[in-house]
Amino acid sequence: ALSGGQKQRLALAGALAMRPGLLLLDEPTANLDPEGVREIRASVERVVAATGATLVVIEHRTAVWADLMTRVIVVGADGGLLADGTPDEVFRVHGDALAEAGVWVPGHPVGLPVLPVRRAADPADAILTTRDLAVTRDRRRAVQRGLELAVPDGTATVIVGPNGAGKSTLALTLAGLLDALHGTVEAAEGLRGRRGLDPIRWTSRELLTRIGMVFQDPEHQFLTQTVRDELAVGPRALGWDKERIDAVVDALLERLGLTALAAANPFTLSGGQKRRLSVATVLAAAPAVIVLDEPTFGQDRRGWIGIVSLLQEEIARGTTVVAVTHDADVIRHLGGHRIELAA
Structure with a gap:
């Protein structure tokens, strides 16, 4: 618990x-x-x-x-x-x-742009909204309740707060992977699934192109025997042709420093390598919204820059990024909107 x-x-x-x-x-x-x-x-x-x-x-x-x-x-x-x-x-x-x-040297800048902060989110511009939301892990006890939130479209939203405040639980609920104890989560009309606007009611295939989730524990999302196959899971499920899949997989392997490990078993990677792979598997399917739980933990300087710069590029392309993090540098460089949860 x-x-x-x-x-x-x-x-x-x-x-x-x-x-x-x-x-x-x-x-x-x-x-x-x-x-x-x-x-x-x-x-x-x-x-x-x-x-x-x-x-x-x-x-x-x-x-x-x-x-x-x-x-x-x-x-x-x-x-x-x-x-x-x-x-x-x-x-x-x-x-x-x-x-x-790739070593974190105290006081040495990372050389990435700092994106502007948005002070308030207008529900009219939101891609996800919640009404009187109570989130839970066990279907019995709410870790947060009464949440009235708006996640703006095409920018970053950073979820912050102390350990145990329910940040991961909220992220999983927004991503359609945990049911709410009370209240609602509603997506924008452009993301509507066959069963409506609540992500928890969407099929796994519908989620693939709408909301991707990077779990706090990378191993919770690995399914295959090689890094290359792991990156291809989403694109294959979407029916992409081999040429398109190979192009996307090769680009992500190169970008996140995993090319030499393409044939390795994901479970044999280091903690930092597993984290980069978990981020890349979600990016491979190009969802409209990416929800990430501690996206940069375990990263050396080079890996951190690779992940954060990739997220900045996704934001520039109009992707909505929701990140749970304690990393002050991630918060600063992603900019965008803030959701702060109390203990």
Whole structure:
């Protein structure tokens, strides 16, 4: 019943409670809200100071931990050593080269445009609207209720809020994958399915071209034995010819750095590679609305830029993008409309 961020905090709390001599953390702040990141960072620092434990952190977002570290080891994509030294030495001396290699270097800009923010959404321009909506995971308890929302067409909407506020549940409900406990979700007339305007009533084929969903856990949407076949699932279901499918698949493989992994089993990829594949599988079918739950978690700098720039291009083409995220840089670069959920 816990959210992804709450599960992460629980796992970390269990490790810290053991007061170990060696504390090894793999992406410890993934999917945490900003307050959760600060709490975890402070808790780890207190435990290390009190016990004298050795701390090893595997992390893409280095700025969170840089001032606590005495040594930074940077490993390249080929397994070779890119840098090894104090944080100041590694980031100051090698910063530009490391950023080019895909490392998040504190203070190093990503070089993408910042899209404008829309202060209010006009229901008349909305592609999705909700009325007195209550969302639920278990059909018994509402995690949010009374939601009167409008998702503007052809721009970004970012859903923010603390862990456990119901952001993922709302996203799944908007995408037609969870039924509402109360109230309604209604799509614009241009998206009407055979059974009406409520996405939960549409067939899977109707959803393919109308609303695509990128799950928080990428493995929840993988169906095939190879990366290439995974990308072709949607286009094949839509009846596209082989030439068109191959062109779309090849372009996405290249764009998101997955070409060398085309024959790999999706379940054997790294966390960051799985995330890029999950985003690409939805983009392959070119839906009118893309709903993404934490689209950039687990990404190095290069992967992050690839995903965010691709979403910016989709917005420029008129696609509606709805993103659940704690990533302040994603929020800033996607711009658009905000939906903020309280705890």
